[in-house]
Amino acid sequence: MMNVPFFRLSPLLTEEVPLDCVDKQKLEQMIQETKSYIGEQMDSITKIAQYLKR
Structure with a gap:
């Protein structure tokens, strides 16, 4: 399985x-x-941003 x-x-x-x-x-x-959802998902969004910056 891929990691x-x-x-x-x-x-x-x-x-x-x-x-x-x-x-x-x-x-x-x-x-x-949608704005409310984004606020609730900031941890995931931050992780995604970190992956994309690599």
């Missing part, structure tokens, strides 16, 4: 948003949920 780190960064949104969505309220909610 390769694996990271999955996919925020779970409260509702499914189609790619062609133009509803400003839904898009703003999606942005806020």
Whole structure:
């Protein structure tokens, strides 16, 4: 087996948003949920950045 780190960064949104969505309220909610998810995943994001800097 390969010794390769694996990271999955996919925020779970409260509702499914189609790619062609133009509803400003839904898009703003999606942005806020994604920002919150990023904050929760900072340890993983830092590790990914360290791997990429090698």
